[in-house]
Amino acid sequence: MKKLLLSSALVLSTLSFAQIDFSSTRFGVTAGGNYSRVKNAHNPSGARFAFQGGVLALIPMGGANQFYLQPEVVYYGAGESGKDKDAKGIPGYDAMYANNYISVPVSFKGYFSEAESEFFGLIGPRFNFLIDQKVKDESREIYRTDQLGKAASFNFAIGAGLGYSYKRQLELALKYDFGLSDTYPTLDESKLDPSSTKKKSEQVLSLSLSYIFK
Template identity: 70%
Template sequence: MKKILLPSALLLSVMSFAQIDFSSTRFGVSAGGNLSAVKNAHNPSGRRLTAQAGFLALIPVGSTNQFFLQPEIQYFGAGETGKDKDFKGKDGYDAVYANNYLSVPISFKAYFSEAESEFFGLIGPRFNFLIDQRTKNAPVSRPYYDPDVTLTSLPNVNGKANSFNFGIGFGVGYSYKRQLEIAARYDFGLSNTYPGLDYEPQGTTKNKSEQVLSVSLSYIFR
């Protein structure tokens, strides 16, 4: 609970003290690629390359043409694979742990100046709602990594992903005439993605946080 308070407090602070002009909101579309991983969940563990796509709103904050709130709704691919180079050819290397979300990032966006074409920074929380989980080629030695497998000897151990998770993200980008924009963003999970794997890999109780590095292209309508 404490972990969700930080990103929420950041957003509430901006909205409480800033002058938000909803009447001048602009809308746009975005698409891009994600490189994701999950800490402390599966063994072996490697990154997954997937995609994102969705819609955004750009809401002015203050009287200058420099600060904005940017809420989005996205299809957001994450999860991981077993492709650790040290495990090539071994049990679990070809595994895929795909988590796909309806994702709602809400960012505070600041352009470096009021110029039409300019760099910008982003920071804010991301809320993920699981819409699909697929696991392929789970290691034979750990069949419970598959969310559809329950072992009678380990009834409380399973690979089911949490239906909701959240984190905080930050990024930078460049805007061409405040219309065509490219951005790179890193999202760090603050919640437990796999609560049924609390003791996996064996001997650890560390949080299973999902992390995503993404690059996206946006088009904002005038």
């Protein structure tokens, strides 16, 4: 919660002191793929590949054609898979723990120069609101959503990334979102497994393509 308040305060401070030109805001659409995992949950576990897509705004900051605030509202698939082979008479499993969100990242965006086609960097908080949780072939009773496997309705992450813009319209970005919240706050698989008592944070690597209207 302290991290959430601090990040929110930083965003508000930026909005307060930066020269923001809302009248020159441009809008766009974005879509891409997510590679996600959840640390310390559903062991042994693997990645989930999912979709993200939505809308964005590009708001100028300062007089130069270089720095922007970029809020987005996107459908955002995350979660992880769980896979294990048969071993010593114990049947294996092939499960999917899908968490789907309405996600609101608010990124500070800086182009490396004022050139029309240029690389850029992104950094900022991401606020995820759970809209759907689907579990397929859960491996253990404790993983069931009606037991202890219910995902948190809200989680928070810090994202950073790099991308390339073609004529400030077509943009490709690679981004990593580092989860700071506990995705499964009630899940405690086993006192014999030290990792099961740790925070189960969602980590997402994404590749997206955006088109920004003039």
